[in-house]
Amino acid sequence: MSHAQSPTAPATPDLRIVEQRVYRGPNIWNYEQAIHLVVDLGVLEEYPTNLLPGFTEQLLEWVPALTNHVCSRGKPGGFVERLHEGTWVGHVSEHLALQLQGEAGHDLRRGKTRAVRGTRGHYNVIYSYIDERVGLAAGELAVRMVNAAVAHDESFDFSTELDDFLRLAQRAAFGPSTNAILEEATARDIPFIRLNNASLVQLGQGVHQQRIRATMTSKTSALAVDLAGDKSLTNTLLSSAGLPVPLSDTVRTEDGAVAVAKQIGFPVVVKPLDGNHGRGVGINLRNEAEVRAHFPVAAEQSRRGIMVVESFITGNDYRCLIVGGRMQAIAERVPAHVVGDGTHTINELVEITNADPRRGVGHEKVLTRIAVNDAAVALVRHQGFELDQVPPEGTMIKLALTGNMSTGGISVDRTFDAHPENVEIAEEAARLIGLDVAGIDFICPDISAPVRETGGAICEVNAAPGFRMHTHPTVGEPQYIAKPVVDLLFPPGSPARVPIVAVTGTNGKTTTSRMIAHIMKGLGKQVGMTSTDGIVIDERLVKRADASGPKSARMVLQNPRVDFAVMEVARGGILREGLGYDRNDVAVVTNVAADHLGLRGIDTVEQLATVKRVVVEAVPRNGFAVLNADDPNVRDMRRHCSGSVIYFSMQPPGSPERTFIDARLRRGGRAVVLEPTDRGEMIVIRHGRRSMQLAWTHLLPSTFGGAARFNVANAMAAAGAAFAVDVPLHDIRQGLRTFTTSYYLSPGRLNMLDVKGVSVIVDYCHNPAGMRAIGEFVDNLAEQKEAALDNARISRIGVIGGTGDRRDADLVELGAVAAAHFDAIVVREDDNPRGRPRGQSAELLVQGINERIAAGEARVRKIDTVLAEVDAVRHAMVLANPGDLVLAAVDKHARVLAELEEMSSSAYAGSRADEVRTGDPDLDPVELGEAAEASAEEARGDYAEYDAAEAAASADSGAAQH
Structure with missing residues (x-):
């Protein structure tokens, strides 16, 4: 044009x-x-x-x-x-x-x-x-x-x-057989994952998964496949059971084939022992010359060099499909052919036939184009014609000896025409070989008459039979044979999915995910969990990496041990690839704050909330979203949830947030809230008018006596998720009571250890919102310790660092927030500066600290910059005195904790005792007096007594609660 x-x-x-x-x-x-x-x-x-x-x-x-x-x-x-x-x-x-x-x-x-x-x-x-x-x-x-x-x-x-x-x-594309099974699985809401570029597919998730490769299934016996592939042994087994089979024997040489053919009697069939799709099969060979001529053709298609010579059974070619021991479909296979019209040559008739829109290349369409190859030319000549000749009208010219669809044949549905005796024979053959899905090839004059009377026989038993001839017959009604296959793998009523809880938010999602996994482990579940630290299967770390993306989610769902999945879902994975599954039963959103802004077109908190909202949109009608009612951006996500909503709120009764929740509760809604009592705050689960007490916040180890307010919120979110999946109340309570922020249960998240009398907190805090939360925790913890020591002053030292790909304003704000909570700050940088020149992120943090100092709103009195992370932690420990608090907000928590453990050891103490014990005189707590000069051992003894008193108080409270 x-x-x-x-x-x-x-x-x-x-x-x-x-x-x-x-x-x-x-x-x-x-x-x-x-x-x-x-x-x-x-x-x-x-x-x-x-x-x-x-x-x-x-x-x-x-x-x-x-x-x-x-x-x-x-x-x-x-x-x-x-x-x-x-x-x-x-x-x-x-x-x-x-x-x-x-x-x-x-x-x-x-x-x-x-x-x-x-x-x-x-x-x-x-x-x-x-x-x-x-x-x-x-x-x-x-x-x-x-x-x-x-x-x-x-x-x-x-x-x-x-x-x-x-x-x-x-x-x-998937082949027609695989596609038929997947369509049936999809109709039943059974998810699938393609495991390679061919036809290996996982149906279902986790512990419920089954696999298929074309029409071979997880239930297909490897031994049965080997038996079906050995045509001679198949004939022997069927014959020994009294089933009709042709006479046959195996040979390796051309002379051997001739000898067996003479023994059996002409005409015969010669085919490779391990062949398929009709390749190399020669039928109706009537004399020695034809056997010798065909032997090399069969040998070319044989992998093992063994041929089968068997008696030629006359009749039509029928394929009986047996699934789970029952006949499901029968098709008559007609070899590739054309019918003369008295006008066109054989070549022209082939072109007209191939022009049928139903015909394509390979398995592209329901029929395959007829290929005119040397074998077809020879067969046409055997029938007395040449390709450029015009056959008489009505004359059928065969272009292939076998009726395989892959060689251009057609199929005629005969499912309801078969004689019951023939059906019984086919079913018995499949049982004898042991195949769950089998194709039984009959050669007989008419499938509607008993083969024992008409002289027919079973010529082959096929593993992984093709479905195309049954699902798309050229003549007759299609048979929906994928249904019994899926029934075999997933009997009606059996589950195919594992429950999926997706957790997202700016801060707290890793800890919340771990809390949920810990609760479910207490129920005996084998939990698969993804997080920023790696993939955990049944409490074993199987991959150490940032595993909060869709690829990691698929790895969990492919694991055959997993019966419950907890997915931490990060912003980056959603923007990069979406979710790694089609839906989640429960979506938890902890909060949305300014972090990762300016990346991938996300510039505002509202846009970030839209990204996080994807997990809420992936909740089905029978699922739940657990939303933080105290965050307006999270609360508004309720409008995008197809399922039910469970709110959680830390605000007191009478606040706008609680008023909002109370209105929903009156309509039968659900929520997790805090209720003040004379013994402290109580986490309460409410469902409509029901009110169920869960636990006092100060008795949960992860909250450090209630000082870690953000972990109170995380515990409430985890309780809401567990309640959504029908975990009994006492199991939720037990899970939260036994979850600690130790390095073994929550690596890199609020891990606290004692290093020569200094309380060190290791955390992953890296954004302003997280710094506000952990700064509040440090303040609360320091006040608790000061009160226990008669108001003695405890210095607070922070090691902080910002991620290089954040906006300048975010790094400045992070420094400013830290300045309000710490007496001394050591500024560090991550190993990966993420595109910034070395030292630039630290300069922006210091800028924020200095701006806060200039405004007269800072607590900080000392600022040091030590870029290397481990060196920065060492420097903070040099500044600290016994009794002080050190927050190490780090990127590589494993190596930092290893360094701190080494500091605690006697060998390290001998080499650096003076550095660690002396501290910075400018930060010596004046109120401690002699205690400040006491040995580290004495200081630790004081804290040991304090810890024992606190433990006793907790035990008393627990007894009172019971």
Whole structure:
């Protein structure tokens, strides 16, 4: 098609893809998996489609099915109307990508195009996909099509491009048998994960999973497959059970084949012992010459060099499908052939037959194109014809000896025609070999008559039989044979999914995830958990990494031991790939605060909340969202939840947040709240009018006597999640009472240890909101200790560092927040500066500290910069005196804790005793007097007495509670 170039059209269109993302689960754009392209329109930003002459006509010539797209008009042809009225080519590429996938047999209709904020000419193009390789290729071809249609590029051969794309789709697609099983599984809400680029698929999740490879299943016996592959042994076993089989023997040589053929009697069949799909099978060989001629053909298809020679049974070829010991379908297989019409040659008849739209290459379509190869030429000659001859009208010319669909044969459904005796024979054959899914090949004159009377026989038993001939017969009704296969793997009523609890938020999500996992472990569950520290399966760390993304979630769901999953879900994973699963039963959102802003187009807290909200949107109707009612951004997520909502709040009765919750409780809602009592704060679970006391906050080890307010909130969120999955109240209580922030249960999160009389807290705090929370904890803990020591003053020393990819303002704010809580601050940096020059992050932190000092709102009196993390911790310990508090907000907690453990050892104390014990005179607590000069051992003794008193008080409170 040629068009005159318009003077207003761009001479060199330059639409291009600048970024590609593949979302493998729910994401910020779509509830389902999707492809996300960021495209740059270039000069085409100035040219909507109505200013591009011939553009719409060219696209419709290439892809006529675009006329069926409804677009925003809600009616077929709506998209074409938009093209004529004028729309931008980014939107056009979205529709082309969807339609190209449609040409490959993927029925997809969901897509959207949105401008990229702040970048002129850049657009987000989002569209659904089934196979990601096909989806990405469709997007790339769509962009090339747009550019070629704009420039009227005669060198762009769309037919060739489309053929290449369709071949890629055919290579990537599941075969018809696998696809039939997956369609049935999807209809039953059984999730699946593709485990390789072929047909190995996991159905179900965790402990409930089953696997299939085409029509072989987790229940298919390897021994049975080997037996079915040995055709001679199969015949022997069937014959010994009295089932009708042809006479046969195995040979390795051509002379041996001739000898056996003479012994059995002509005509015979010669085939490879370990062959399949009818390859190398020679039938109706009537004399020695034909046996010798076919032997090399069979040998070429044999892996072991062993051939089977068996008596030729005359009749039709029937395939009986047996699933779970029961006959499910029978198809008559007719070899590839053409029927003469008295006008066309055999070659022309083949072309006419192959033009049937149902025929494709391989398993691309329900029928396979007939291949005219040397074997077909020889067979035609054997029937007395040449390919360029015109056969008489009504004459059937065979082009293949066997009726396999893969060689161009057709199928006729005979499921309800079979004689009961034949059905019984086929079922018995499958049982004898031991196959759960078996294809029994009968050769007999008529399947409706008993084969023992008509002279028929079983010629083969096949493992992994193809379903195409049954699901898409050429003649007759299709049989829905995937249903019994899925019934075999997942009997009606059996579960296929494991419960999934997804936890997200700016701060507290790791600790909350660990609390939930700890509660479920107490119930005997084998919990699979992802977190920023790694993947944990049944309390074993199987991978040490930041595992809060979708790939880690899939690893958990693929583990066959997992019967409960707790997924920490981070912002980065959602933006990069979406969720790693299709839905979560419970979504927990702890809070949303300023962190990671300025990255991947997320610039405000409200936008960050939209990202975190994806886990809430992934909650089904029978699921729950556990939301922090004290955070407005989190509370508003309730509008996007299809299931029920459980709120948690730390605000007192009568506050606006509690009033909001009380209104929901009156309508039967659920919540976890704090109730003041004369013994302290009580965590209470409320459901409508019911009120269930859970635990006093000061008795939970993770709260350090109630001082760690953020862990109170985390415990409430964990209790809400456990309540959502019907954990009994006493098990929730027991889980929270036994969860501690020790390094073994919660590595890197509020780990406290004593180093020569100095209380050291190791935590991952790295943003202003987290620093406020942990600063409040340090203040509360210091006040508790000062009160226990008659108001003696305890110095608070902080080791802080900021992540390099945060905004300058965030790092400055982090320093300013820390300045209000610590007497001395040691500023460090992460090993990975994340794009910043070494030392720049530390300078911004110091800037924030100094600004707070200048404003007269700082507690800090000493600021040191030591960039290396371990060196910074060592320096803080030099500054500390016995009795002081040190917060080490670190990135690599394992090595820091190892260093602190070494400091506690006698060898370390001998080499650096003076450094550690002396401390900084400027920070000596004046009120301690002689205690400040006492030995570290005496100071530890004082704290040991304090700890014992505190433990006794807790025990008394516990007894009172019981």
